[in-house]
Amino acid sequence: MWRGAQPAAALAVGFLFLLPFFGPQIYFIHLLAGLFMQVALAQSWNLLGGYTRYLSLGHVTFFGIGAYTSAICLNDYGISPFLTAPLGGVIAALLALIIGYPSLRLRGPYFSVTTLSIAFLAQVAAFNSTPMGGGYGIQLPSLPLPIWQTEVVFYFVFLALAGIVVWWARKMERSRAGLALLAIRNDEDVAEVFGVDVVRAKLKAFVVSAFFPGVVGGIFAYQISYIDPHSAFDIGLSIDMLLMTMFGGAGRWAGPIVGAAVVYLLSQTLSFIIPSELNRVVFGIVLVLVVFAMPHGIMGFADTLWTKRAARLNGRMAL
Numbered sequence: 397m398w399r400g401a402q403p404a405a406a407l408a409v410g411f412l413f414l415l416p417f418f419g420p421q422i423y424f425i426h427l428l429a430g431l432f433m434q435v436a437l438a439q440s441w442n443l444l445g446g447y448t449r450y451l452s453l454g455h456v457t458f459f460g461i462g463a464y465t466s467a468i469c470l471n472d473y474g475i476s477p478f479l480t481a482p483l484g485g486v487i488a489a490l491l492a493l494i495i496g497y498p499s500l501r502l503r504g505p506y507f508s509v510t511t512l513s514i515a516f517l518a519q520v521a522a523f524n525s526t527p528m529g530g531g532y533g534i535q536l537p538s539l540p541l542p543i544w545q546t547e548v549v550f551y552f553v554f555l556a557l558a559g560i561v562v563w564w565a566r567k568m569e570r571s572r573a574g575l576a577l578l579a580i581r582n583d584e585d586v587a588e589v590f591g592v593d594v595v596r597a598k599l600k601a602f603v604v605s606a607f608f609p610g611v612v613g614g615i616f617a618y619q620i621s622y623i624d625p626h627s628a629f630d631i632g633l634s635i636d637m638l639l640m641t642m643f644g645g646a647g648r649w650a651g652p653i654v655g656a657a658v659v660y661l662l663s664q665t666l667s668f669i670i671p672s673e674l675n676r677v678v679f680g681i682v683l684v685l686v687v688f689a690m691p692h693g694i695m696g697f698a699d700t701l702w703t704k705r706a707a708r709l710n711g712r713m714a715l
Contacts, residue, residue, distance in 0.1 A: 412555060416548045425547045427664065429619075432554035434640060434660045436612050438652035439561040441637035443568065443605035446646035447577035448598060450500065453634050454511030457518045458488035458606040460628035462613030467534040467623050468527060478553070481614030488610030489603045496602040500595065503584075512631070519629035533624025536617060550619045557615070561608050565649040577601055581647065645693030654694050 416425060437459070445451050462484030466477035499510045522528045539546045568574045576597040579587035588594045617623040636659070644655020690697040 409559070416551055422544050422547055425544070425551050429547065429551040429554045430664075431657060431660050432551070432558040433612055433616060434636070434656040435558040435653055436554065436561045437609055437633070438637050438640035438644070438656045439558070439565050439649070440605050440608040440612075441634075442641045442646060442649075442652045443565060443608075444598075444601045445605075445638065446641050446648070446651065447569075447574065447581060448601060449581045449646075450503075450598065450602075451508045451638060452511040452602075452605075453508045453631070453638070454513070454515035455605070455609055455637055456629055456631060456634040457511075457515045458492065459609040459613035459616075459633060460518060460522070460625075461488045461491060462610030463617035463623045463628045464522065464528050464534070464613075465610070466614030467536055467617045470536055470618070471534055477614050477618040481611045484614040485607040485610035488613075489607040492603045492606035493599070496599045497595075500598045500602060512634075515629055515631055515634065519625045522625035522629060529624070531625065533622060533627075534617075536621045536623070538621050539618075550615070553615055554612075557608070557612055562649060562653060564604070564608075565652075569649050573597065573600065578647065643693055645695030648693075648695045651693050651695045658694065 412428070415428075437455075441452065441455050462481065465484035465487055466480045469475045469480040469483070470477055495514060499507060499514075502510055523531050528534065539549060541549065568577075576587070576592045579590070579592055580594055580597060584594055613628070617628075620627075640655040640659045641652045642655070643659050644653065644657075645651030692700075
């Protein structure tokens with residue numbers, strides 16, 4: 397980690413916490429809340445995909461399960477999603493435990509296709525489920541607060557969720573579990589020979605990486621006051637998690653933060669500048685060019701520059 401990074405991160409968190417008290421426009425509050433949500437989702441995906449290179453294309457399944465869990469609990473039982481969102485995370489984690497044991501034995505594109513298929517099956521099930529509202533979805537009541545205060549509430553909730561997921565990823569990266577996942581990423585067979593319980597390590601990472609999107613999905617459903625199979629199980633959300641993580645630097649706790657900030661804010665900016673029909677095309681071209689220029693993500697590129705700079709300084713001192 398670069399010198400001064402921790403104080404800078406502490407200042408950034410303090411600024412974000414105090415920002416709503418200065419009364420910014422509601423658009424910026426909503427924009428940053430969306431950014432925090434994307435950070436939490438990308439970091440969750442990174443716990444599995446980044447550290448093991450098991451690229452899940454169906455992580456939106458867990459997001460949708462959390463969304464529907466909170467929506468049903470609110471509509472049928474009157475329980476706030478702020479209380480039931482963790483329940484959605486638990487249910488998502490249980491599903492990951494069930495499907496993870498057989499699917500994590502697959503590697504490469506076979507695992508990715510399997511997770512993608514599960515997401516499609518979940519969407520079809522939601523379309524045909526009466527308790528889930530079928531194709532009409534579920535309409536949710538809004539918070540009984542003025543709109544600005546409502547946005548501030550979700551701002552702080554998503555900020556807290558992003559902080560928790562980032563803290564967990566940073567803690568895991570420095571633990572034995574994190575080292576085991578990195579060993580699996582480098583060479584799974586060699587890791588197993590050296591005593592790593594490969595199946596258990598992958599399954600644990602999969603379950604944890606499913607829990608957090610379940611929680612985020614429950615809060616998101618309450619924020620938009622509506623959920624349906626298209627929005628809950630949108631495959632594009634899984635793709636966004638992957639792109640943000642890879643763009644920032646997979647297998648690094650700071651990578652999804654940087655990737656989410658750049659990708660999400662760039663996407664929002666392009667939506668104002670370019671017509672919607674061309675937005676995704678231009679956005680995709682920009683991402684492809686950047687990925688080719690920085691194959692290890694922004695953080696990997698920055699680490700390379702930092703290493704070269706340190707080597708130059710050491711060379712000058714040696715002279």
